[in-house]
Amino acid sequence: MTLSVQQTVKTTVRRSLATLDMMLDKAAAFATTKGFDVGVLLGSRLAPDMFPLTRQVQLASDTAKGMAGRLAGQTLPVFEDVETTLPELKERIARTMAFVDSIDAAAYDGAEQREIRIPTRAEVLEFRGDEYLLAFALPNLYFHVTAVYMILRHNGVELGKRDFLGAR
Numbered sequence: 001m002t003l004s005v006q007q008t009v010k011t012t013v014r015r016s017l018a019t020l021d022m023m024l025d026k027a028a029a030f031a032t033t034k035g036f037d038v039g040v041l042l043g044s045r046l047a048p049d050m051f052p053l054t055r056q057v058q059l060a061s062d063t064a065k066g067m068a069g070r071l072a073g074q075t076l077p078v079f080e081d082v083e084t085t086l087p088e089l090k091e092r093i094a095r096t097m098a099f100v101d102s103i104d105a106a107a108y109d110g111a112e113q114r115e116i117r118i119p120t121r122a123e124v125l126e127f128r129g130d131e132y133l134l135a136f137a138l139p140n141l142y143f144h145v146t147a148v149y150m151i152l153r154h155n156g157v158e159l160g161k162r163d164f165l166g167a168r
Helices: 005-034 053-072 086-102 129-154 161-165
Strands: 115-119 124-128
Touching (some): 005 086, 005 129, 005 161, 053 086, 124 129, 129 161
Antiparallel strands (some): 115 124
């Protein structure tokens, strides 16, 4: 069996976003049990120069939709990064998954060779599709999902490796 770009993207995004969604549910339950506002967790960070949990979720969403859209040659939807509550973050996760699911499998044809250009403040990053997927997009997605996991663990939310890996 040959693993396709489309399979890799959809499987990884679906699992990663489901993991984020579940971790947010566990954060809400933890806050309720301990008697504090879940917003405290949403504003938490591991280090002063690190983005807080809310921004980590937004960046995981951006990375997931960017990965799928760029590799499929689609125009990316713009999400305004205005989420401040748990329900808003969960809705963003759902919108991201809906976008990824809306992309037809045929749109990924030739994705390995597709030229990917990402403008940043300092430069334009250029990749071939396979390089973008394996060396940039997937590591970035995992980074932001891991950051959410670590912020919540640091604050006492009971999460383990099985929670991070998600359901089979």
